[in-house]
Structures are given as structure tokens and as C-alpha cells.
Amino acid sequence: MKKVIAAGLAALAMSVSGAAFAEPVKVGMITTLSGGGAGLGIDARDGFMLALKNAGDAASEIEVVTEDDGQKPELAVQIADKMIQSDQVDILTGIIWSNLAMAVVPSAVAQGKFYLSVNAGPSPLAGSQCNENYFNVAYQNDNFHEAMGQYANQDYKKTFILAPNYPAGTDALTGFKRFYKGELTGEVYTQLGQTDYAAEIAQIRASGADSVFMFLPGGMGIAFTKQYAQSGVDIPLMGPGFSFSQDVLGAIGDAALGVKNSGSWAKDLDNEANAKFVETFQAEYGRLPSVYAAQAYDTANLIVAAAGKASVKDADAFRAALKEADFDSVRGKFSFNTNNHPIQDIYVREVIKEGDVLTNKIVSTAFTDHKDAYAAECSLQ
Amino acid sequence: MQTALFIEQILNGLQLGVMLFLMAAGLTLIFGVMGLINLAHGSLYMVGAFACAAVAGATGSFWLGLAASLAAAAAAGALVEILVIRRLYERDHLDQVLATFALILILSEGTRWLFGSFPLYLDIPPLLQGTVPIPGGSRYQLYRLAIIGVGVAVAVGLFLLISRTRLGMRIRAGESDREMIGALGVDIRTLYTVVFALGAALAGLAGAMVGALQSVQVGMGEPVLILAFVVIVIGGIGSIKGALVGALLVGLTDTMGRFLLPQLFGVFMDPSRAGLVGGAVASMLIYIVMAVILAVRPQGLFAAKG
Numbered sequence: 001m002k003k004v005i006a007a008g009l010a011a012l013a014m015s016v017s018g019a020a021f022a023e024p025v026k027v028g029m030i031t032t033l034s035g036g037g038a039g040l041g042i043d044a045r046d047g048f049m050l051a052l053k054n055a056g057d058a059a060s061e062i063e064v065v066t067e068d069d070g071q072k073p074e075l076a077v078q079i080a081d082k083m084i085q086s087d088q089v090d091i092l093t094g095i096i097w098s099n100l101a102m103a104v105v106p107s108a109v110a111q112g113k114f115y116l117s118v119n120a121g122p123s124p125l126a127g128s129q130c131n132e133n134y135f136n137v138a139y140q141n142d143n144f145h146e147a148m149g150q151y152a153n154q155d156y157k158k159t160f161i162l163a164p165n166y167p168a169g170t171d172a173l174t175g176f177k178r179f180y181k182g183e184l185t186g187e188v189y190t191q192l193g194q195t196d197y198a199a200e201i202a203q204i205r206a207s208g209a210d211s212v213f214m215f216l217p218g219g220m221g222i223a224f225t226k227q228y229a230q231s232g233v234d235i236p237l238m239g240p241g242f243s244f245s246q247d248v249l250g251a252i253g254d255a256a257l258g259v260k261n262s263g264s265w266a267k268d269l270d271n272e273a274n275a276k277f278v279e280t281f282q283a284e285y286g287r288l289p290s291v292y293a294a295q296a297y298d299t300a301n302l303i304v305a306a307a308g309k310a311s312v313k314d315a316d317a318f319r320a321a322l323k324e325a326d327f328d329s330v331r332g333k334f335s336f337n338t339n340n341h342p343i344q345d346i347y348v349r350e351v352i353k354e355g356d357v358l359t360n361k362i363v364s365t366a367f368t369d370h371k372d373a374y375a376a377e378c379s380l381q
Numbered sequence: 382m383q384t385a386l387f388i389e390q391i392l393n394g395l396q397l398g399v400m401l402f403l404m405a406a407g408l409t410l411i412f413g414v415m416g417l418i419n420l421a422h423g424s425l426y427m428v429g430a431f432a433c434a435a436v437a438g439a440t441g442s443f444w445l446g447l448a449a450s451l452a453a454a455a456a457a458g459a460l461v462e463i464l465v466i467r468r469l470y471e472r473d474h475l476d477q478v479l480a481t482f483a484l485i486l487i488l489s490e491g492t493r494w495l496f497g498s499f500p501l502y503l504d505i506p507p508l509l510q511g512t513v514p515i516p517g518g519s520r521y522q523l524y525r526l527a528i529i530g531v532g533v534a535v536a537v538g539l540f541l542l543i544s545r546t547r548l549g550m551r552i553r554a555g556e557s558d559r560e561m562i563g564a565l566g567v568d569i570r571t572l573y574t575v576v577f578a579l580g581a582a583l584a585g586l587a588g589a590m591v592g593a594l595q596s597v598q599v600g601m602g603e604p605v606l607i608l609a610f611v612v613i614v615i616g617g618i619g620s621i622k623g624a625l626v627g628a629l630l631v632g633l634t635d636t637m638g639r640f641l642l643p644q645l646f647g648v649f650m651d652p653s654r655a656g657l658v659g660g661a662v663a664s665m666l667i668y669i670v671m672a673v674i675l676a677v678r679p680q681g682l683f684a685a686k687g
Binding site: 039184191193196203252253 | 385386396501520524595596600660661
């Protein structure tokens with residue numbers, strides 16, 4: 001009898017004081033911390049942890065376990081199983097790459113766990129395979145490319161496009177073509193992980209294009225952009241923000257100056273949350289944050305906000321709290337579409353030099369309140 | 382314009398070829414003399430690139446960086462030989478593969494520990510920036526021509542070293558009969574260390590030169606290592622001449638495949654599909670060539686031993 005009363009009192013206390021007695025939330029972060037793609041994962045992890053630190057007491061009950069997936073799908077699946085079964089996490093997050101997300105997310109959400117994406121947004125998870133427990137806080141893969149296609153309509157008539165031959169690469173060019181109305185002078189799919197682009201650059205030179213759109217994330221983009229600048233071809237280059245994000249700009253060097261690229265975030269976005277994010281990130285880690293860090297920072301803040309409203313053990317209430325997206329996004333406004341993917345503005349940015357440091361500055365807005373093209377195929381309402 | 386594009390692509394193929402030759406020469410030399418399969422050769426390429434980027438970043442001189450890349454890769458090679466590889470000569474290839482694979486992991490994580498996870502910046506030196514006119518009316522990048530020049534110089538140098546010098550004589554003797562030259566009083570341990578360091582220095586040189594074109598990052602060596610293995614398998618394991626011919630063959634096949642196959646498929650497909658299918662077949666092309674050559678000549682084109 002005593003126990004029942006105690007439990008009743010405890011429940012009463014909780015419902016009255018809310019966040020202060022929030023239940024512990026255990027987050028499993030699977031991300032890429034070694035190998036060629038480690039820069040992206042490290043930025044995501046650092047952004048996530050920074051948000052929890054900045055949240056102070058509100059995040060005191062949030063515990064994070066982090067593991068390195070080495071950019072290998074089979075390893076990511078093993079880690080996810082281990083985190084769900086032995087660590088008993090409530091929420092999974094952190095995956096950078098779409099092929100890894102496709103390997104992990106469907107089984108994790110089928111086991112009743114929440115998955116919050118800090119980066120990858122493959123089209124099946126936005127459309128036919130969407131799930132009520134899968135929230136994408138970053139973007140759907142096509143979004144940034146769609147924005148560049150829209151932007152290219154202003155100035156260009158003949159564009160040469162290229163991307164690596166893998167799902168996100170074909171998604172990229174599909175996204176670009178969805179909004180681009182001009183003519184394509186070439187459409188080239190390169191090998192994934194290719195590092196020498198001399199043959200493709202020679203074709204661009206000979207194609208008579210008035211612009212080039214390329215999606216080559218990580219080291220591929222560094223190699224391409226340097227070689228493009230060195231080759232003396234002066235056709236304007238554009239791409240999604242991934243190819244010109246803060247993590248690769250230093251290695252590309254001045255070759256990137258003036259390049260237009262699209263993104264949902266830039267460090268000069270004028271809002272309070274963003275100012276605090278950029279300032280504390282620099283103070284904590286001694287470098288400028290990338291878009292991956294910004295998305296992970298938002299993801300962590302979303303978890304903090306939802307945990308303050310509902311217990312993660314009450315899946316329905318917690319899901320509703322997530323869906324409200326009641327947090328101060330570094331992207332300014334942010335809300336979820338019916339398929340749990342973002343409705344957000346997408347900007348065109350230009351690479352500039354601030355002192356010695358290359359970074360991005362917003363020059364225009366490509367889309368306002370942009371939604372992805374797959375929401376209609378999703379059964380969620 | 383089409384002729385100019387064609388000439389440019391042939392030059393691109395040659396440039397890729399000589400770069401692969403620098404990698405494959407060391408790999409095949411080490412296999413030919415010591416009978417060792419060195420998976421960590423790609424890591425030495427990475428060491429060269431990081432040394433060049435770090436020194437060039439600190440001093441502002443690419444040339445000092447280039448010298449540092451040779452020194453660092455040779456030193457890393459010699460150190461690895463003395464500490465690890467020396468114990469593996471008598472063991473079978475599976476043990477060697479296992480140990481050198483471990484070296485890849487150690488060198489990669491060691492480099493990350495020293496330089497961090499973000500790619501480093503390395504640009505081509507001012508002297509070699511810009512382009513030069515080529516026949517057909519187009520222009521070609523001076524730096525890539527310089528790489529072709531360095532590759533040819535290294536090929537000639539290696540030929541002279543092996544056919545005309547005492548060290549070369551010992552290397553050839555070591556290829557034919559290890560025990561015998563040991564019995565004749567040649568210090569075989571030092572010879573092995575020198576050969577290993579030489580191979581490593583060539584890989585480091587390739588890494589530094591390519592680092593200025595591409596991105597200097599952890600893991601950059603492994604894709605090149607795979608191509609270098611294709612080259613020595615095509616050329617005949619242990620043969621420097623085979624490595625040269627194989628490297629040029631792979632370089633030209635890969636470049637021309639990427640250039641011509643999508644156009645070929647474009648004749649009977651829409652451009653988007655032709656790009657996808659052509660690109661996919663182009664990425665398989667060198668492996669198809671390798672399979673055909675191995676079917677006809679299982680020893681490779683210029684097998685070192687009969």
C-alpha cells in the first residue's frame with residue numbers, strides 16, 4: 001500500500017514539475033569517426049555534444065553512447081543491434097551516409113526505437129518506406145540539388161552535370177533535373193571514390209557548356225575542384241553544399257572561391273540560436289562548424305525539447321513532442337512535413353574568404369518552406 | 382575540336398599510367414626481390430603525401446615538401462622493414478597479407494592521430510601552374526606534363542640502376558637466388574632494407590605529386606593500391622618492364638573507357654542512361670582487360686620468372 005501511494009505521489013510530482021523530473025533518455029550515436037569520411041562524422045558528433053552542453057540542466061538526463069561505423073554498412077548494423085539489445089538505447093542517431101542509413105533505419109524503427117537522422121535522407125525513407133518513428137532533421141537527399149537546379153534557371157541555358165555512380169549520386173542529378181529547365185550538354189556518372197577527373201574535365205572543356213553542376217562529396221569534391229581550377233577551364237561551377245562545406249574548404253583552397261552552392265544553413269544565418277551555435281562551437285573546438293555540425297546540433301536540441309515534454313518510454317507522446325519540433329533551430333524556422341521530413345528554406349551560398357579562412361555566405365534564397373517530392377508516397381498523415 | 386579532345390585524353394591516360402607506374406614499380410620490386418606481398422604500400426603513398434603537405438604548409442615551398450615526402454616515405458619504409466617486414470620473409474603469403482594489412486590500420490590511425498581527420502591542403506607549385514598549347518588547338522596542364530616527365534625519368538633511372546650498377550646487380554641476383562648471394566657474402570639484410578626503402582620512396586613521390594592534384598587525406602592510398610596490384614598482375618609480378626607497360630595500359634584503358642564508352646552507348650540510348658551504363662562499364666573495363674590478359678597469358682605480359 002505504501003508503495004502504491006509513493007508511486008502515486010511520484011507520478012503527481014512528475015506531472016506537476018515536468019522537465020525537472022524528466023526520465024533518463026539514452027541516445028545511441030552511430031557515426032563515421034575513422035577512414036576517409038571521418039571529418040563529417042566528427043563534425044556531427046561534436047555538434048550534437050555541444051548542443052547537450054549548451055542545454056545545461058535540461059540535458060542532464062540525456063546519456064549518449066557513441067560508436068564508429070567506419071563508413072561500413074555491415075558494421076553499422078552490428079553496432080545498431082548491440083545498442084538496441086545490450087545498451088538498451090531509446091533513440092538512435094548519427095549516421096552520415098545514405099547506404100548505411102538504409103541498412104540500419106528500417107530494422108531499428110521496426111523494433112520500436114526512434115531514429116533521428118542528422119544527415120542522410122535517402123528517398124525510400126521519405127516515401128514508400130517512411131515510418132512514424134523515423135524523423136529526418138537534416139533534409140531529403142534531393143533537396144539541395146533541386147535548389148541548385150532552380151538557381152541555375154536564372155543564369156544558365158546549357159549545363160554539364162556529373163555525380164558518382166551510386167544511389168545518392170543518381171538522386172542528386174534527378175533532383176537537379178527536376179527543377180532545371182535548360183539544356184544538358186553532358187550527364188556523366190563517375191566511379192565512387194574516383195580521385196582523378198582529368199578525363200571528365202577534358203569533356204567539360206569540349207562540351208560548350210555555360211555552367212557545370214557537380215555532386216561529389218568528401219575527398220572526391222576536393223580532388224575535382226582543385227583539378228578543375230588547375231585545368232584553366234573557366235566555366236562557372238556550382239554544386240550542393242556538401243561539395244563546399246566547411247570540412248573540405250580548407251583542403252580545396254582558393255580554387256573554391258566564388259563557387260555557388262546550396263544549403264539549408266550557413267554560419268551567417270541571422271538568428272539568435274545560430275549566433276550562439278557558431279560562437280560556442282568555435283570556442284569549444286577551435287574551428288568553424290560545417291552543415292553536418294549544424295544539423296546534429298539541431299537534432300540534439302530537438303531531443304532535449306521533446307524530452308522536456310514527454311517521457312521517451314511513452315512512445316506516442318514522445319513522437320508527438322518530436323513532431324512539434326518546438327526548438328530554436330540554427331536554421332531559423334523548421335517544421336516537419338507529414339512524412340517527418342523537414343519543411344525549411346534552402347539558400348544559395350557563395351564561397352568567400354574571411355581573413356585567411358574560406359567559408360560560405362548566403363547570397364539568395366532558392367526555396368521558401370521547401371518540402372521533398374516523396375511525401376505523397378508516404379502513408380503517414 | 383574532337384582531335385584536340387582525343388589528344389588531351391591520351392595525355393591524361395599517360396599521366397595516370399606513369400603515376401601508377403611509380404606505385405607499381407616499388408610493389409613489384411619488393412615482390413620480385415623479397416617475395417613479399419606488401420599491402421601497406423598504399424600507406425607509404427599516404428605518408429609521402431602528408432609529409433609533402435605538412436612541410437609545404439609550414440615552409441611555403443612545394444619543393445621542400447617533395448624532398449620531405451621522399452625522405453619520410455623512405456624512412457617509414459626502412460623502419461617498417463626493420464621492425465615488421467623482416468620477420469615475414471620466411472613465412473607464407475597469408476601471414477604477410479595479414480601483417481601488412483595491420484600496418485595499413487596502424488599507419489592510417491597514426492596519421493589521423495598526428496594530423497586530424499580533416500583533409501590537408503596542398504597546391505601545385507607556382508612554377509608548374511598554368512597550361513601549355515597542345516596540337517589540335519587545345520591546352521594542357523603543365524603540371525600533368527611534368528608528372529609524365531618525372532615518370533619517364535624514374536623509369537629510365539630504374540632501368541639504369543638495375544642494369545648498370547652494383548646495387549642493381551645484387552637486386553637481380555637476389556631475385557634469382559636469395560640463399561646464394563647471401564652465401565657469397567652480400568649483406569642480404571641491408572640489401573632488403575634498401576630495396577624496401579627505395580620502393581617506399583617511389584610510392585611517397587607518387588603520393589606527393591598526386592596530393593597536389595587530389596585531396597591529401599587518410600585512406601587515400603588504398604584505391605591506388607588496388608590499381609597498382611592490377612598493374613603488376615597484368616605486367617607480370619616481379620618485372621619492372623611489365624609494371625611500366627601494365628601501368629600505361631591501365632592508365633590509357635581507364636581514361637579512354639571513361640571518355641568513349643558513354644559516347645558509344647549514347648548511339649543507341651538516351652544520354653542519361655548512356656551515362657549510367659557507360660560509366661558503370663568503364664569502371665569495370667580495366668578488370669575485364671586484366672581477366673582477358675590472364676586468360677591468354679596467366680603469368681602476365683612479362684613474367685619475371687619462367
